[in-house]
Amino acid sequence: MRVRKFRTTLAVAAVAVVTSLLASACSGGGAATSDGGKVTLRYWAWAPGSAKEVAEFNRTHPNIRVVHTDAGGGEQSSAKLLAAMRADNAPDLALVENTALPRMIVAGAPLDITDYVSDVRKNYSPGSWAQTTFGGRTYALPQDVGPMALLYRKDVFDRYGVKAPVTWEDYRKAAATIKARNPKLTMASLSTDGWGWYAAVAAQAGDDWWSVHGDTWTVGIDGAHSRTMMDFFQGMYEDGLIAADPILTPTYNQQLNNGTMLSWPSAVWAPGVVYGVAPKTAGKWALAPLPRWNADDPTVSFQGGSSVVVTSKSSHPEEAAEFAKWLNAGDQGAKMILNVQNGYPAALSGQKAATSQKPPALMPEQSDYYKVVAGIAKHTRPVTWGPNTDVAATAFTDAMNAAVHNGSSWADVLTVTQKAVVNDLKKQGFKVSEG
Known part of the structure; x- marks a missing residue:
């Protein structure tokens, strides 16, 4: 088996760890087995419908058998994968959230699959492909993406003569107009733990919280655009136009149901979430592009999204990559992501197929829903996530909770977060530059 050493793009300090992991893969470790010429691969994925996707692949690929396990999503899944890597019991493939991918790479979990998947690069937009590529090398195939968008209560906006906002300043004015007419209504809640948002x-405004050049990480969390953004939303909060409470809690869900929470600036997957907790509000919502910082710039970034890695423990990376390409980059798999998972496919073919779909159940009358989504997806700017997003999440949330409680500067939350992230990167042995 041919294995490529992990390059120093992400961190010089990680090279020894990754090289060791790859060496163990070459020496016969790995999850795949071979039974009478049929390769069996283990695949961990939490996405709804993954088992049906695997069954279809197995039906049409007689020489490969994929066994699916739901190992749980988010941080739980990433932690389990790293533990399985250490125990030499990792699957051949795993679904990984894009925010966690750099940490997984540093830990040596994903294999560099550039040589196996370069033929399907054309199947993705540059923004989607960039989510899984570091230093010119590819470590995963994008499965679903979340171009940012605005979900809003169209019926309430119409009642008060407010149009879908084009800019963030329009968004603020819309909130003020509605609040003046009905003080019980709140435009949105931007939760204090929403560091990723x-x-x-x-990133939409032009700041990269992390970026990597060669073997040096640049941290720009405390950037000028980011501080302006925090000041803007703090102003909305202090004027009573938005809340800073947790989302998707019983209280929040009640606000969605009774019509007092009017919008969710999130991503194109949001309608499915809201329909799940407030189905009786179907027909009252609409989706629009996320408000812009500049009226002439339609750029948005991604919120959420996941990708499939081939683990460095797999004894059959070529077959594993074949499954990953079928599911994520091929027409049939992409359509299943759309129709079985109810996700928004990263592959362009899946996005094109979506334009002929019926709109989501939450907005059955928005016939142009998927055309709006396709337009949004054309103007995406990728986010570069760092190798210590967990540190950023903790530092941001703690500082943000304190700022809201004490009435202190939200922008200074970024200063605290940047310091924590930089100190942690240096402690791990990374080369660091502050942007």
């Missing part, structure tokens, strides 16, 4: 909106 703020990072994505900062």
Whole structure:
């Protein structure tokens, strides 16, 4: 088996760890087995419908058998994968959230699959492909993406003569107009633990919270655009136009149901989430592009999204990559992501197929829903996530909770977060530059 050593793009300090992991893969470790010429691969994925996708692949690929396991999503899944790597019991493939991918790479979990998947690069937009590529090398195939968008209560906006906002300043004015007419209504809640949301909106404004050049990480969390963004939303909060409470809690869900929470600046997957907790509000919502910082710039970033890695423990990376390409980059797999998972496919073919779909159940009358989504997806700017997003999440949330409680500067939350991230990167042995 041919294995490529992990390059120093992400961190010089990680090279020894990754090289060791790859060496163990070459020496016969790995999850795949071979039974009478049929290769068996283990695949961990939490996405709804993954088992049906695997069954279809197995039906049409007689020489490969994929066994699916739901190992749980988010941080739980990433932690389990790293533990399995250490125990030499990792699957051949795993679904990984894009925010966690750099940490997984540093830990040596994903294999560099550039040589196996370069033929399907054309099947993705540059923004989607960039989510899984570091230093010119590819470590995963994008499965679903979340171009940012605005979900809003069209019926309430119409009642008060407010149009879908084009800019963030329009958004603020819309909130003020509605609040003046009905003080019980709140435009949105931007939760204090929503560090990833703020990072994505900062990217929309032009700031990268992390970037990597060669073997040096640049941290720009405390950037000028990011501080302006925080000041803007703090102003909305202090004027009573938005809340800073947790989302998707019983209280929040009640606000969605009774019509007092009017919008969710999130991503194109949001309608499915809201329909799941407030189905009786179907027909009252609409989706629009996320408000812009500049009226002439339609750029948005990604909120959420996941990709499939081939693990460095797999004894059959070529077959594993074949499954990953079928599911994520091929027409049939992409359509299943759309129709079985109810996700928004990263592959362009899946996005094109979506334009002929019926709109989501939450907005059955928005016939142009998927055309709006396709237009949004054309103007995406990728977010570069760092190798210590967990540190950023903790530092941001703690500082943001304190700022809201004490009435202190939200922008200074970024200063605290940047310091924590930089100190942690240096402690791990990374070369660091502050942007």
